[in-house]
Amino acid sequence: MVGLGKMGANMAERLVQGGHKVTGFDPSADARKAVAAKGVAGADSLEALVKALPAPRVLWLMVPAGKVTDDTVNALLPLLAKGDTVIDGGNSNYKDTLRRAALYAGHGLGYVDSGTSGGVWGLKEGYSMMVGGDAKTVDALKPIFETLAPAADQGWGRVGPVGSGHFTKMVHNGIEYGLMQAYAEGFSILGHKKEFGLDLHQVGEIWRYGSVVRSWLLDLTTDALGKNPTMDGIAPYVVDSGEGRWTVDEAIDLDVPAPIITASLIERLRSRDTESFSDKLLAAMRNEFGGHAIKSEAK
Template identity: 85%
Template sequence: MELGMVGLGRMGANMAERLVRGGHKVAGFDPSADARKAAEANGIAPASSLEALVKSLPAPRVVWLMVPAGKVTDDTVDALLPLLARGDTVIDGGNSNYKDTLRRAQLYAAHGLGYVDCGTSGGVWGLKEGYSMMIGGDEKTVESLRPIFETLAPAKDQGWGRVGPVGSGHYTKMVHNGIEYGMMQAYAEGFAILKHKEEFGLDLHQVGEIWRYGSVVRSWLLDLATDALGKNPNMDGIAPYVVDSGEGRWTVNAALELNVSAPVITLSLMERFRSRDSDSFADKLLASLRNEFGGHAIKKE
């Protein structure tokens, strides 16, 4: 099967390379000439523009987007619209907000174009291990794309599936990432408690290795955490600043809209916010209040 890939950053390039290895013809476009050159070395036919990319594809065309959520996706979707013809399909494999996906799909449907949302997990390991894909879209359209998904997945019958109509793929991936926030936070807190029990002199990498086999808390995230602790036991050179790319916020918002209690995911998001406050006014006020009502000492800067 032949398709175009828009966005040749690390994940997009890796996905395109896996498709090429699986026997698909892939043309790719990225604004970066360096990214296009690197992709070409891995068997991806580079295109100098979106127009050139679309022209290089046989009808009905399939264009896979791996670009940042928000304005970049909107700009790309808008730019592709006049270049495509009825029967063509765009797959958004990024982490778009499902509400934006519904809006874009409606626009494309009005022009006779297919729009499929594919929540994609696997990160930098996907090239080797395969990608987990949660797909939303018209059933017939998704089925026509089966060869692509089967190639990208860990196995033809594992790790992927159509979860519902358009929007449902990104919605499912949103919740997936919210769960990921909670799991990551729990591992981080647990290892921090172990590290602070200094009299035991615990080897955190050793503990992680023990937990990886047979334990009820074993997981791929634990594998990654254990690997990181083996390389850098004290996390030297790493700032205690944790970013969020939006999915956690969207998950919490969805929980509020649906009146679903989600304290773990919510608190894990709040902890990420807290990590960025190097000069916490709230903590200063707390210290001041303790001094006001109880005369407790205040630690000066």
């Protein structure tokens, strides 16, 4: 396992619990020490990690998408031997995955992409994995995926050739954006109906059972409302991992209308504009054509 952040560490621990021998590397000595207590052997460099693994080697990458993944893939290339396989379990752009896979294929190395969902709950619940790669290579890796999944025959599968795993996960995250936005807007409407004095946590609990909008995401949303009903202390700033943007880009390239996912992405971007010039200009426009009052900005 390369990358022992929270998710990588949890995945390594789940593999150990499933009877696999796991060796992990992370630049952080503290991260290596933390997983050692869970039965994961530590390596203090990529070179040491590769030497510690029996051939043919399988290395699972759980590192940030982009430059960090490129740097790791390039650093591993001269250390690996023909027949070794790298699995990228991070949120890489599928186009980058295709490029990396072609590079590795030219050296007789396997490259598999696993779009991985499950977050901090994966250790207990298992991970949903959308796997892309050569059919024979993925078949040889089945024991790994079966251990990490919620069940051996549930929550994972080979969805197609290399690149398809990350492509599927990209769209998965785009859908997630839309679902999150719908729940957020719905609960906001409920909360603004002050005369009814609705208990949002109670409503969420009702919806969790029997309702057509029930989901694991609703379970988590309801849990959050129970802990902090008014969202005190939380800034209205929503980050995005990039996959929502990629999904919208792909929809445009494919001429596929995706208004909900696109709108949810725009709302995330909007949440970061603490000095919204466009909103100020809109207020000024209304004043110009209709004489509507303008609220003064607090100093």
